[in-house]
Amino acid sequence: MGLVLGVLALQSPPAAADDSGIDIHPWSAPPGTTVTVSTTACGSDVTYGKGESEAGGKFHLFKGDGEGVLTGQFTVPEGEKPGTDTVTVKCPPRTKVTDEYEITGRRPNGAVEAGFGDAGDSDTQLVLGSALIAAAAGGWLVRMRRLSHANRT
16 A cells, blocks of 8 residues: 555656745744745846735835845734735836745743743752652662572572
8 A cells, every 4th residue: 555655656746836936934934033035026127126914014125145136024023823924025017926924823932841840940850850860770779689689599
């Protein structure tokens, strides 16, 4: 069955590349993130464009690092709900391109809680870890003593 699925997967056409003409980085952004939008869709002679994100609002695109590249930035507003956001870029004379990116959940804040108390309380964690290692060493010692007594008889 696995072999058949593998053969079918190899025969399927590759996924189509994103040809919107817009590069959105990062493609997956939590609220508070600055998103950079670049495009070459406006042509090499255009030095200015306007952009709009449904979530982040309007922004301007100016000449970027490469030939014919326009680049602009906006910030995903704090409190924005996860989902898809559409970015539209317009440049003269009548070029309009759109693309989407993902807004993820909120950005992690602070240490990860794993059930052993506050992550900032390293003294408690050190004592707990030492106690577990001592218990494991004690168990090994008891087992070795029992094995040595069993071999004598």
